[in-house]
Amino acid sequence: MGLIVANVVNQVSATAGATSIAEDVKFTFSAHALHYNLFGLGLTTSTPTLQNFVDKLTSINLNTIRGQPESTIDGDDWFDLLPFIGIERYISIATAADNIPHACGLVYPLSPFPNDPTKNFGAGPNQLTQLVSNFSADVAGDFDNFVFDITVEGVDANDKPNPLGYMKFVQDSFTSGAVDSVRKTDVTGSRLLGTFNFQTTAFDDLAAAAAFNVTGIREQAISFADNIKVGPYKPSRTWSMQPTFRTTASPLGYMKFVQDSFTSGAVDSVRKTDVTGSRLLAAYNFQTTAFDDLAAAAAFNVTGIREQAISFSDNIKVGPYKPSRTWSMQPTFRTTASPTMVLDLGHFLSDYGWKNASGALGLNIEGANIKIETRAGVASEATRVYGCTLVRNGA
Secondary structure (H helix, E strand, O other), rough: OEEEEEEEEEEEOOOOOOOOEEEEOOOOOOEEEEEEEEEEEEEOOOEEEEEEHHOOEEEEEEEEEOOOOOOEEEHHHHHHHHHHOOOEEEOOOOOOOOOEEEEEEEEEEEEOOOOOOOOOEEOOOOOOOEEEEOOOOOOOOOEEEEEEEEEEEEEEOOOOOOOOEEEEEEEEEEEOOOOOOEEEEEEEEEEEEEEEEEOOOHHHHOOOOOOOOOOOOOOEEEEEEEEEEHHHHHEEHHHOOOOOOOOOOOOOOOOOOOOOOOOOOOOOOOOOOOOOOOOOOOOOOOOOOOHHHHHHHHOOOOOOOOEEEEEEEEEEEEEEEHHHHHHHHOOOOOOOOOOOOOOOOEEEEEEOOOOOOOOOHHHEEEOOOEEEEEEOOOOOOOOEEEEEEOOOOOO
């Protein structure tokens, strides 16, 4: 399989003011993931918060041949969604020292299985047009000097010419009505994989002796032509239904680790490590100077390993890519500090078969009048509902 890993943009300034920056993502191959890395310098004498860092990225819009935008998700919703679907993120350690580099790495799933290029999903050739990053203005005494990288991961069109569909997030951001009022969110696409939600009042926010159902979202249901087919169910139903990171053992071979231990040469020198075996599954590395070791105002690329690539007979086939590209593809949460798993406990996911191991994914909604019906448990509070759908490729 012709796996492709390539830079889309590198170290683009997010500017100090509120702005939107569009990058072209019209690829001639099938793309299953976009890796998005955000960098910034601390600008405070107190420990900055991850929430404030992520809030720099207000939202992401994905433009396609079908719509501009066709898919929208807020930055903090995107950050909190990923663990629910088995995708880990990178978060640098927050520090109070002024001008210390901070970063986070996220993956935008174009496929329901962005970690598995062999699955026949993703955006087919020439389906995508632009990825638009919407940024808020820098906050005084918080962070500044924000820049971002985008890397695409895909498969040669000859190996995956007709993927079955790509991911779309249908956002409905609203203020809830009266208690027990119902908001109906229209959803389009081929298959409904899940409903991802934000409620201002989560279960853990309830006051002493509060009723158990006064969360922002009291219950949800999926209706087909206004006839409920799934639910109604309460948000607490989803607690035991969250998909986990799944893996299967392969009987087709055994693991081998080829070690190359060395002292690096000059900056920008290249070390070529010979690898043998049947299939290369990953490159695992140790660098003495990691991102979290960088000094105040250091450049973001002066880590021990600046970039890596995989070459076949000295012809590069994968990369070059920066270590930060791998942040969003690690199957474990890599930190030496206590991990922050989500930004807000108000996020929850209802999974309708997003990662089924075999058979069709999710609910068939092709050509149907589909609505997510959200019943309010708290009046007049900020709520966001996303229909997470699979869209067929094609004009």
